[in-house]
Amino acid sequence: xxxxxxxxxxxxxxxxxxxxxxxxxxxxxxxxxxxxxxxxxxxxxxxxxxxxxxxxxxxxxxxxxxxxxxxxxxxxxxxxxxxxxxxxxxxxxxxxxxxxxxxxxxxxxxxxxxxxxxxx
Amino acid sequence: xxxxxxxxxxxxxxxxxxxxxxxxxxxxxxxxxxxxxxxxxxxxxxxxxxxxxxxxxxxxxxxxxxxxxxxxxxxxxxxxxxxxxxxxxxxxxxxxxxxxxxxxxxxxxx
Numbered sequence: 616x617x618x619x620x621x622x623x624x625x626x627x628x629x630x631x632x633x634x635x636x637x638x639x640x641x642x643x644x645x646x647x648x649x650x651x652x653x654x655x656x657x658x659x660x661x662x663x664x665x666x667x668x669x670x671x672x673x674x675x676x677x678x679x680x681x682x683x684x685x686x687x688x689x690x691x692x693x694x695x696x697x698x699x700x701x702x703x704x705x706x707x708x709x710x711x712x713x714x715x716x717x718x719x720x721x722x723x724x725x726x727x728x729x730x731x732x733x734x735x
Numbered sequence: 736x737x738x739x740x741x742x743x744x745x746x747x748x749x750x751x752x753x754x755x756x757x758x759x760x761x762x763x764x765x766x767x768x769x770x771x772x773x774x775x776x777x778x779x780x781x782x783x784x785x786x787x788x789x790x791x792x793x794x795x796x797x798x799x800x801x802x803x804x805x806x807x808x809x810x811x812x813x814x815x816x817x818x819x820x821x822x823x824x825x826x827x828x829x830x831x832x833x834x835x836x837x838x839x840x841x842x843x844x845x
Contacts, residue, residue: 617779648834650780657737658772658780658823660834672833708780720827721770721785727778 617709622729629699629733635692635709635726643667643687646712648722649694651705659705662694663712677703699733706730738763739824741837747814748845755840757807757824763835767827769807771800774821774839783822784809811842819844 621633635647649661662673662683671683682695692709707729710722740758747753757769771784782791784800787807797818799810811818824837 650834650836652774657839658774658825658836660825660836663834674833710780713785715786719768719786721768721782722772722780722825723782723785723791725772725780725782 617711617724617726619707619709619726619729622707622731624732624734625699626735627700627733630695630697631699631731633694633696633707633709633729633731635694637690637692637711640711642685642690646714647683647685647692648710648712649683649692649707650710650722650725651703651707652728653702653705656705661707664692696731699731701733704731704733737838738828738831738835739826739837741822741824741840743838744841744843746843746845749814749816751814752810752812753814753842754811755809755822755824755842757809757837759805759807759826759835761805762830763805763826763828764802764807765805766829769800769802769824769826771798771809772823772825774823780823814842814844816844818842 616638618636625631646665648663664683680698684693710725714720745753768786773781787802788800797813821839823839828835
């Protein structure tokens with residue numbers, strides 16, 4: 616199970632840290648991802664972090680502004696968001712990434728999401 | 736503009752079948768497996784299909800997936816009212832070094 620928190624109203628240019636608390640599985644052996652959905656829009660991949668945190672990737676739209684991290688001792692995934700813009704307004708989901716030996720990947724499960732609204 | 740292309744909508748009456756296409760390119764669907772997700776308002780996105788055509792336990796066998804080359808599709812047979820939702824395809828993109836999604840398809844049960 617995944618449970619996001621930390622959403623809310625933020626002013627443009629502000630910062631916010633999202634958390635995703637994992638339970639029911641061995642968090643430290645799975646890569647984790649943040650995906651967002653702006654109001655009335657589709658899903659957009661934000662960032663992925665590998666099991667140990669050694670490899671991280673970001674969507675171009677958030678690169679340099681968002682930082683993904685994880686605490687395997689606390690089973691928690693984070694997304695530090697800075698220099699927030701109106702277009703970052705979205706529901707942010709965390710998801711566990713499954714990867715097979717043949718490099719097939721998918722997301723399961725997902726959290727219920729936390730809404731971040733960037734507005735003055 | 737999404738990297739993967741889906742029709743914005745599909746519809747059918749109860750009991751009918753609907754199919755949703757997902758078109759990509761050589762760097763995503765042409766090289767990597769597709770997965771499909773169901774989004775219902777206020778609920779966590781749900782995995783429907785992984786590895787192109789595999790169904791997780793608990794997903795009804797009315798849902799099926801396929802992929803050929805750079806195109807994939809999700810089929811829903813025996814359409815039920817609870818299938819009314821948004822559906823998204825997704826795949827890893829080796830050129831972008833990240834995940835790409837389709838724009839989503841809204842299925843309406845008439």
